[in-house]
């Protein structure tokens with residue numbers, strides 16, 4: 001049995017269908033989704049979660065109709081404008097991961113400002129993935145490693161070194177990934193970082209995913225047995241015998257198991 005998850009990542013799916021079921025435009029679903037981001041972030045901070053990473057906009061979401069893309073950008077900007085004061089008050093640290101160079105200059109500067117203004121906070125570490133893709137993250141990390149080590153061969157690149165160049169280098173890997181909206185896919189989210197993550201899928205659409213639903217997912221996680229490539233017996237023995245280490249799959253380790 002696990003303790004509570006420290007790092008939860010969420011694919012917030014189902015805004016469009018939530019709206020469609022109510023005969024409303026998709027953008028209304030996104031607005032309700034943004035309201036739920038406010039709610040869940042506060043709840044996660046209040047319950048003492050250390051890291052929460054939310055997939056707000058994927059590298060592929062640019063393919064959506066222009067009015068939907070601009071509604072999502074607007075909601076992200078509004079979120080930064082309305083929430084940073086509260087984040088400062090309650091100690092939430094905000095980071096944004098993804099290729100922000102594609103965003104409007106005003107949004108880019110708001111992101112920079114929000115990150116700077118919350119950098120010293122020691123409560124929940126909130127990470128918003130925006131214009132993010134897991135493949136982009138790995139490729140960018142490999143290129144960054146090569147640029148930092150021009151005289152070395154790619155043969156010298158190992159998992160630990162690559163992890164240190166990912167956009168999540170400061171974060172532990174998520175123990176729990178939640179996807180709302182009834183689909184069972186990773187959709188190019190944290191591909192590298194979820195190698196050993198427990199995956200939780202719920203049919204609830206994101207606007208309906210409330211504090212009780214988050215609690216249910218955390219309870220489900222606490223009941224999982226994490227094997228990290230080992231057998232059930234090895235895991236049981238490792239928890240019974242204190243000198244057998246449980247692998248720490250945090251980002252700064254060279255993961256060579258399973």
Ligand code: FPP
Pocket residue numbers: 012013014015016017018030031033034037055056057058061072075076079128181206
């Ligand atoms: C997926 O639902 C959701 C998104 C692509 C965007 C998520 C954005 C928000 C929750 C709001 C803005 C974010 C912040 C941080 C304020 P979908 O549109 O794919 O739903 P569907 O599968 O039902 O069509």
